Amino acid sequence: MTDQAISPAHSTPGLDDVIAAETVLSHVDGAAGELIIRGHALDSLADWRFESVLALLWAGLAPEAMEAEAIRAALGPARAQAFALMQPLLPATDGLSQVEALRLLLSALADGAETPHHLLATAAVPVFAAAIARRRAGEAAVAPDPSLGQAADFLRMLHGVPAAPEQVQALDSYLVTVADHGLNASTFAARVIASTRAGMFSSVIGALCALKGPLHGGAPGPVLDMLDAIGTEDNIRPWLAAALARGERLMGFGHRIYRVRDPRADVLKGAVARLRDGAGRIRFAEAVEAEALAQLAEKKPLRPLQTNVEFFTALVLEAVGFPRASFTNVFAAGRMAGWTAHVMEQELAGRLIRPKSRYVGPVPEVAA
Template sequence: MTINAVAQILAGQPVAAGLDDVVAAETRLSHVDGQAGELIISGFHLHQLADWSFEQVLELLWRDLTPEPMDAAQIRAALGKARLRAHTLMQPLLPGLAHLNAVEGLRLLLSTLPDEENMPHHVMAVGAVPVFAAAIARQAAGLKPIAPDASLSHAEDFLKLLRNEVPTSDKVKALDTYLATVSDHGLNASTFTARVIASTKAGMFSSVVGGLCALKGPLHGGAPGPVLDMLDAIGTEKNIRPWLTDALARGERLMGFGHRIYRVRDPRADVLKGAVSRLKEGSERIGFAGKVEAVALELLKEKKPLRPLQTNVEFYTALVLEAVGFPRESFTNVFAAGRMAGWTAHVLEQEQTGRLIRPQSRYIGQRAGSF
């Protein structure tokens, strides 16, 4: 088919703004049903993965995509080695991060991972993020980075790298659940970005850095922190209803409610609500947040009865990450630590197709010779 023929066909087709409902890839990795409020990850409903370790989720996502398959125990050992390697590579670079914010620092460090790295790149990418993210958070607090402990699980070492103390089992479990919950979510903006880059054969590290750059945008991965800002601003239980009422009257968005895809409650919110409810610390904050959620849902239903606005993943993400000890400036980086599972799997899957992603566009500018 000639270029002119393609242009003529496209000229008669409506453009899907934001590529809504456009199928751009086939994948076995995850399925999002926004009408039913359902998230399936490689054949499992999300709630079935709530008690899994992050390593088990990686085994599920990487299955049949790597030259040498690994079970969860082997993945745990490989990630331990990757964290040690990332710590070594990071050391000379840390002083140069002082003027960068947390996501910019992670972006820089990930971009330095060498393409000639001998360790499997998907393992290295996943293993590096906790090391980098924790070191960035500690440096911002005036503290030196901690060396990884390769014998620990990924979630346990992440928390130890952050606080330099052995975390409690309930915090490790909560972080494991969070990482599993955000591991993959269809062809979201960052995952699609990673697949487009992968389709050019640019390699794993370039692809996941592109994913992080997309995640950095406030319309994608930057919203959990403002949930805590909202809770802080509300302050007391008696102020919940008047504060939320005033915010809605001013046309402000209530952080942690509504989603581009889900027309019902985000299933990730329920999984994370369960995770945060089992934590031994922070029960007062968590209880307060639950009351804010209840009133917010009531007011949103009254004000916008025709527009479903339910609790989304950001609301309980903020509570989980705060409760296990992450500063809110690190929230996007922790999100990246979990989503790196999906990014790497999608990159591996895209590389198997061998097809460059190259969509068409419709030209709406001046015709040649018309000016």
């Protein structure tokens, strides 16, 4: 072996720009600030229901073709099935974080379940997430209403009462906005696991484990912490200036892929504005956003840092009543659409994902 043979010169840390899969599901163009979901620009999906995006993503991949209304009708009984399965297991989640609790409950979904696995996994997350959040608040889990749509029932199971139409629309917009986003870390994890033929549930649980990491799915809550710390409009400019002077990251700004504005932020900003009518928290957040962008542009002119999806995610989820500790689980409820679709696409490909690594460790001495 020679030093050249083990040289890392051609490796790609983080696999940036490495094509690892071909997909019909979504395309992220970071330079243009564009997200395409199966032929549709994200902003054109802003008023879709979650079930409609499920129909779009699952088309041609699921064993049976289903339109949005059929998916809506099938998810209701699947939520009831997940609730019955959860009831005896819920006490075992005590002492775990909310995402760890979701991981435990998802692990109870059996590979032998008769309900199509992509439907059951998608139905289960809001049931489990709502019950976990209520248990943390000292309240009993609320059984699902199979007659409702996914977003409406999610909020009803969380609060114990029917949600206002504008809240349902806002949550639908959120679930649609985060449904899929290229070959992100959790989606790639799901595809790797699916390529081994481990099955849908193992694949999406692996995806959730990747989402749990703070570099992927754990950022929306701290946005609200930042807004709370700033407190008043008079404090916006000095607080942000002091944070940047200390070299701190401003939560909700910058993205590894997008070099211009994150299109998901625009959709969610519109959702929050319709929900709150531009007043209160949203008006304050917009003032923080404007000042943060101005200071970032002045301090880091060669590094574009725009508002990302976490900034307005935090406002949407707060506005419809989710506690901060549950934000990652709500993200998983939306991203389950993409995870399940990618798993089915990978299973159809039928090829084990097995990349090479470049060895850079010590080599044995060769006897003369």
